[in-house]
Amino acid sequence: MTSPVSSRRTIRTVYQPIVDLRDGALVAVEALSRGEPGPQESPQELFASARASGTLIELDEGCLQAALHGAGRSPGPVTLFVNIEAVTLSALSPRRLAELADLVAEHVRVVVEVTERDLLEKAAELVRGVQAVRDLGWGVALDDAGAEPKGLALMPFLRPDVIKLDLALVRGHTTLQAAAVVNAVRAEAERSGAVLLAEGIENEAHLERALAMGARLGQGWMFGRPGPLPSVGMSALPVAPSPADRGARPGARARTPYDLLTATSPAQRATVPLVASMTRQLERQALLLDEQTVVLANFQTAAAMTPATRRRYESLASLSALTAVTGAGMPDEPAPGVHGTALESGDPLTDQWVITVVGPHFAAALVARDVATGAGDETLRAHGRVAHSTRRLDYVLTYDRQRVLDVAGLVLERVRAVPRAVPARPPAGSSQTQRAVGVPPTVLPDLLLRAISTASNGIVIADASLPDLPLVYVNAAFLRLTGYSSDEVLGRNCRFLQGPATDPTQVQPLRRRLLAGRDVHTVLRNYRRDGSAFWNELHISPVTNAAGDITHYIGNQLDVSSRVERERRTTYQAHHDELTALPNRAHILDHLRLELRRARRSGGSVAVVVLDLDQFKQINDQFGHAAGDRALSWAARRLRSAVRAGDLLGRLGGDEFLLVLGGLPPTTSPPGSPGPAPSADETLRRVREHLHAALDRPLALTDVTVRLSASSGAALFPRDAAGVAELIAHADAAMYLDKSGG
Incomplete structure (x- = not known):
């Protein structure tokens, strides 16, 4: 569909399928915007031009409107994913959102995708915008999860129904940073019931990785390229309700953090030094967490931001995704990198002491309020003249994640957007450092x-x-x-x-x-x-x-x-064959034992392939052992080049190699059964073909060129054998049968 966006731009909408990875069924489509043929046809050029001209919000609204119109023309039910920039969602008024909702046909279910980029710039406005979207009955998806790991910090506050894994996670190598993203996403999905969707799936390796990460839905060229809206065959996409829709929690509608926590927990009374030390302990805990952490605090007065406190919060801001503080008279940036918000006169939060820490795997909140001790105390306290020894606080400390999020939400909704300026560091040798x-x-x-x-x-x-x-x-x-x-x-x-x-x-x-x-x-x-x-x-x-x-x-x-x-060399030699640089017999057998344990827990299968070079003894006899060593090294390199990522090839000894393939589907599924992933037998067949093809190359040895070949045999756990020795024996017998021409 083509739609005018402004006097300068015209866009058209195409739709990409989203499938259920369990059975390949079409369950939704994502609307993608394109410019008219020319320099701005690609979405990158289209949106870059809008950013440069300051019309991004106008373009974003136009794309959303065109997508809704196009989906309404479908004769059957449609679940429609539509992208919207975080800045646009935070800028749209409830009235404008309602006008857009009026464009949605009854048979269209809308899921708004909020991109992970720039989520933190206007965090409070974005959270309010997401709530307004939910009030319309639309679902919410977090797009590009992992593209900017700090953006995941707002995930618990947005409560997405769908979390879309960035295509770099599906296509990239396994790293600790990728694992941290996947762990955080899986934890949020387990708590909230959110569905994981993997983007950018183009081949079976991408599909395997997506399934391993816990994705239930998928999209990418493997399932269909962007094009016209499918007219039939779309199944309903079951999206879990958000936590807010599952019934009100006690105290969840409280006006202040103190009211919220004391609705279910009695407050304890303590002196200021004790509460201050507990607060600093939570701040110290936040320093030990990862970059996906959010720290939100409220100071009763900006005067409480002493030089020592400012240094602590500067450290927190440098290591967290978002550190924000509110309070009476609080400046916009009370410390470098810290978002500050001055509370309005009469805000009940000005009487409370609040610290909240929210990370993917940790949450804590402490809320305190002064105990009235006599007339005039409020005036004295405002001027800092109430001694710590006489001042008392009632406080509540909680590590219950949902209660912490409720408290943090009450602070976050007061945080105003503040442009984040990176403070200039004085160069070495400047007057400040001198x-x-x-x-x-x-x-x-x-x-x-x-x-x-x-x-x-x-x-x-x-x-x-x-x-x-x-x-x-x-x-x-x-x-x-x-x-x-x-x-x-x-x-x-x-x-x-x-x-x-x-x-x-x-x-x-x-x-x-x-x-x-x-x-x-x-x-x-x-x-x-x-x-x-x-x-x-x-x-x-x-x-x-x-x-x-x-x-x-x-x-x-x-x-x-x-x-x-020396330690690295010793460790390497203990696990690798010196000649071929492949894992040695002990290493490959340990790996096989590990894969078998995993398969027993998951119900999957494991395959082993034994390869033996044909007539290798003749090379040693004719050209010498040095030539034989070169041939073995060459064969090892060729075989390794044909091995899938995640599988392990090792040298058993002599001219015999062993390949272990883990994470295969159950062998109980008959060959050729329907499903998005190939069967274990089919995968094993393809891998063996690649191994044999890898050796089918000429090899120059001294004055002669030879061609190597190998015989192979395979076995599958648990169908063929249950233990390491039995599996290898079964594959070895099949290999000798292959060598003899059986």
Whole structure:
């Protein structure tokens, strides 16, 4: 369908199928917008042009309107997924949404896809917009989950009915970051009943990966390219109701966090120091979580944001997806990276002390309110003249996730959008950092300073009271270790030692532990001034003052490259064949045992393929063992190139190889049975064909060119055998039958 959007743009709508991965049934379509033929035909160019001209919201509304019109022309029921930018949804008024809802035909079910990008810029407005969409009876999907991991932080507040896994998760390699995204998504789906949908499925490998991630729905070229709206054959898509639709919770409609929690839990009475220490413990816990964490707090007055508190919240903002604070007189940015909102006069939240932490696998909230102790206390308290020893608070602490989300939602709905400006860091050697260089004598007495300066290990000291933790002292051993001069390192954060091979999954937890006041012991790949890499063993400890505040960090550094390389070499040799570099017999058998345990739990099947090179002895006899070794290495490389991702090829010994294929469907399904995934027998047949084809290449040996071939045999668990030895024996017998021409 073609629709005019403005005097400058015309769009047309195409629809891509969404299928149930269990049986391949068509259950929904996604509306995709295209420009008219020309420079803006692609959606990327179309929307980029709209952003550049400031008409993105106008274009987005037009695309939504065109999609709704097109779906209404279908003669049968349609579940329609429509994209809408987060900025557009947060800008649409309830009245405008209602006007768009009037365009929806009775037989069309609408699911609005909110893209994960830019979710955090206007978090409160977006949450309100999503609620307005739900009030219309529309479903909500979170699009591109994983494209920007921090965007997942709002997932618990949006409560999507469908979570769409970004195509990079389906097509990419397994990484710790990808695993963190999948774990967070699976946890949310388990709690809320949301359905997982995998995008970008184009082949069987993508399909296998999507199923392994828990996806129930799928879309991609494997199931159909964008085109006209299918007129028939669409089944109903069962989308679970959101948690808000499953019945009201006690206190869920309360006006303040304190009212909400005390509706079901009695408050405890405590002094300010105790409540403050409990609050700091929750802040410290947030520092140890991942980048998908949201920290929302309310201060009774902006005066409570002391310099020490601002430093803590700056650290929280640097490590979390969103850190926002509200309070009477609160500035827009009370600390770098922190969203601030001044509460309106008379807001009941100004009387409450609130801290909430929400991560994918952790949630906590503490809410407190002053206990009235006499006339005039409120005036004294506003001026900070009520002593901690006489001030009392009633508080409630909860780790119940849904109650925490309810509390956090009451704070979040008050947060205004604030442009996030990245504070400029002063360069090394600037006046700001120069003031940091030099350790006070009270921190390092002269004798201790002389002892550290002569130590054989590299020792550094960083100032915890300044942004970016600049180095204020380095000893001679550190300078020898790294090749830098003191002028080049003082005033800089120690991360300048990091480089391309430094593992970010080790660095981020290290920083979190430091800011949380924990000791750190790790080994990192670091770089010297000349660019050479070395393995750096780090011991870092916080130094606190009498009040318990962290003032400095002391780091002890040691070059352990020889030890690490020796350990890696020993580990590699213990698990790999020296000649072919394939996993050795012990490694491949351990892997097979692991796959069998997984299959017993899941009900799936496992296949093994034994391959033996044909007439290999003749190569050794004719051309010598050196030529035979080259032939074995060549065969190993060729066979490995034909192995699917996730399967493991190893050398059993001699000229015999073993391939283990895990995660196959149950063998109880008869060959050729309907379903989106191939049967175990079909997969096994294709893999064996690829292995034999991989060897069908000429191999140059000295003065002659030869061709290798192999005989193979296969066995399937649990159909053919139940144990490791029995499976291999069954496959071995089949291989000899193949070799003999049987």
